[in-house]
Amino acid sequence: MNQPLHRMTCIELEKDSEFFDTLLEEVSQLNQLQQQNKDEYMDRVKRLGDILIKVTSPYKKDMYTWREIFQLYLRAEIFIGNTEADRDEHDLEFTQKQFKWFSDELSRTDLPRKFKLSSSKEAFHEFLRINNDLIMMKQFQYINKTAMSKILKKHDKRTYLTASFKFGKLLKHDSYFTGTMGKSLCHVMNKQLSTITPQIEDHTCPICTFIYWKPIRLCCGHVFCVRCLIKSERKKMRNCPICRYEDAVHKADSSNLDIPLQNFIKLYFPREVKAKREENGRQEVSEEMEIIARSQFGGNECHIM
Numbered sequence: 001m002n003q004p005l006h007r008m009t010c011i012e013l014e015k016d017s018e019f020f021d022t023l024l025e026e027v028s029q030l031n032q033l034q035q036q037n038k039d040e041y042m043d044r045v046k047r048l049g050d051i052l053i054k055v056t057s058p059y060k061k062d063m064y065t066w067r068e069i070f071q072l073y074l075r076a077e078i079f080i081g082n083t084e085a086d087r088d089e090h091d092l093e094f095t096q097k098q099f100k101w102f103s104d105e106l107s108r109t110d111l112p113r114k115f116k117l118s119s120s121k122e123a124f125h126e127f128l129r130i131n132n133d134l135i136m137m138k139q140f141q142y143i144n145k146t147a148m149s150k151i152l153k154k155h156d157k158r159t160y161l162t163a164s165f166k167f168g169k170l171l172k173h174d175s176y177f178t179g180t181m182g183k184s185l186c187h188v189m190n191k192q193l194s195t196i197t198p199q200i201e202d203h204t205c206p207i208c209t210f211i212y213w214k215p216i217r218l219c220c221g222h223v224f225c226v227r228c229l230i231k232s233e234r235k236k237m238r239n240c241p242i243c244r245y246e247d248a249v250h251k252a253d254s255s256n257l258d259i260p261l262q263n264f265i266k267l268y269f270p271r272e273v274k275a276k277r278e279e280n281g282r283q284e285v286s287e288e289m290e291i292i293a294r295s296q297f298g299g300n301e302c303h304i305m
Helices: 016-055 061-074 091-110 118-158 164-170 180-196 225-234 259-268 271-297
Strands: 216-219 224-225
Touching: 016 118, 016 180, 061 091, 061 118, 118 180, 118 259, 216 225, 216 271, 224 225, 225 259, 259 271
Parallel strands: none
Antiparallel strands: 216 224
């Protein structure tokens, strides 16, 4: 009976360990460089934040211009999304596309030209530079990640091994290749902007969707305009419109007026408060006319053509 023939292939791997040692050393150096860039970036963001606190002050002339710029920036969602369903860091292609959209919108609206303070202009240019540098960091990371993948695949092709799979699994836990560093930097930037310049979306009544005026904080913690709650009470709506807390609206009185919030809104949103007060005045006149019409015409609605 013939014995089966066995063929053995020997692969010279004297340099294999040296190859991976070199590769790991390169990854280590990339991590060190990334940490250095992160420290520098955080320092720049902090310095920019200190400047923005001054130039976006409600006592300065540029507060509304900065708010419009930040609204555009947050709407662009350049690096990360602003919703709970989209908290992951965006890829390089999407980031570049959204940053271009943001830049185009700035040019279209001509917002940077509205700055009155020279310090605002300087801060704005630094703001753009920081964003450009963060995009460059993402691009550098993407190039290195792609290059690493190609090197490992080429190694596997030459040696007939599966190093790209095993080594790739190892790199998945590396901060440089997972992108966790970039995501944290993006969160820092977005948080700085939203806290330095209050956004009107965070201070609007859930019922009328306009800015709070004479904000009433119910016992459940939800806040509404005083007029919206008065209308709700007239319609026999006793519970909180949001969480349905029992009798939250019915039990509210003057002690529920959130004075600190009202002062904050008057300070940071003077134009919106003025518009809201004027609108309330028009509504009051309309309601008074309706009451008069009902009293004169036996409860029939008065239709003004």
